Amino acid sequence: MIPGLAVSLLAVAAGFLVHLLLPGVPQLTVCVVLGVIAGQVPAAVRLLDGPLRPGIATAARRCLRIGVVLLGLQLSLADVVRLGWPTVLAVLGVTAIAFAGTYGIARAARLPGREPLLLAAGFSICGASAVGAMAAVTRSEPEEQSRPVALVTLCGTLAIVVVPLVATALHLTTDQFGRWTGASVHDVGQVVATAQQWGAAGLAVAIVVKLLRVLLLAPLVAGAGLVLRLRGAEEGTRAPILPLFVAGFVVAVLLRSAVPIPQPVLDVAQLLQTILLGMALFGLGSGIRFRRLAGTGLATAAAGLGAWALIAVVSFAVVLA
Known part of the structure; x- marks a missing residue:
């Protein structure tokens, strides 16, 4: 395993250098x-x-799962409480609509197998990390993850450019911009890259809203696992209700909320999380073969762009409400 892990680690180092040169x-x-x-x-x-x-x-597989567990250390229930119940309920509503809508769009585009479920999780929660978590509960093959990962990465990257431009044209306040970014952009890193363009105030709001969406990862995956298990009872198969690493994610959130963890420890955990998720995403990305996707290229692109437009419009409407 060492050569493949070493190459994945080199990709993380290259990503760090690119980010250092181009912070956006x-x-x-x-x-x-x-x-x-x-x-x-x-x-x-x-x-x-x-x-x-x-x-x-x-x-x-494994690096992704450990990275998701460490992601839980970024979340504190106290941060969610400070948002206020109207914001919490709004984010819940946006996430539910995004999940159901993306699933419907992917089914209409005839994405095969479990891909509609993986795509819905990625767009509504936290990008490729959510795809990996949902893949665990659905027991999806790596090939099934490649298309959802590609779409959520593409659309999240486009958001880094598009969201600030639209927000500027519509004269949004810093608070509105931060809430819209946190509610609509997929991956945590993409949220940071988008929100930092409006300064620390917008970034702070966006991060808290985004982490609230990340907090929904566990109940969403558990719900999907329960439904699949009930269906599997009729078909003679059993799906896990909650993968072990998602349970670890929940424990990490509770630990961060209940215990005062020193900041240096949190910094090291965040660094390790970034390294592990970077290795995992390189591995998932390397499984994408454009030749295999060519037959459904237009339908796949339409599904991704349609899902992105849905969550952007719904979250924008909620922010302005």
Whole structure:
């Protein structure tokens, strides 16, 4: 496994360097893009499908799961309470509409297998991390994750440019901009890259709203697992209600909320989380083969853009309400 893990770690280092030179480009997005590029180069594909495969598979699965657990240490229930119940209820509503709407759009676009469910989780909660969590409860293959990861990464990257431009044109306040960004942009890193363009005040609001969406990861995955288990009882199969690493995510949230964890510890955990998620996203990105996607290219792109437009419009309406 060492060669594949080492290559994934090198991708994280490259992502860090790019982010250092271009602060507006999220490090994790660079990791996905590097993986996607590698997955299209014949010489690289031979290595990815050969000696690098065990380590890449470990990064895409195990590193992602550990990273999700550490993500829970960023969340505190006290931060959610400070938002106020109107904001909490608004985010719940937006997330529910985004999940149901994205699932419907993906089904209409005839995305196969569990891909509509994975896409809905990624767009409504927290990008590729949510795709991985939902993939665990649905027991989806890595190939099924590649298309949702590609779409959520593409649309989240577009949001970094589009959301600030639209907010400026519509003369939104800093608070409105922060809430809209946190409620509509997918990945946490993409939220940071988008919101920081309006300064610390907008970033602070966006992060808290976004982390509230991340907090919904556990109940959403548990609900999907329960439904699949009930269906599986009729078909003779059993789906896990809550994967172990999602339970670990919940424990991490409760720990952060109940225990005063020193800031240096939180900083180290966040750094480790970024490294692990970066390795995982490189691994997931490297599984994307454009040739395989060519047959459903237009339908796939329409599903992603439609889902992105849905969550952007709904969250914008709620922010202005």
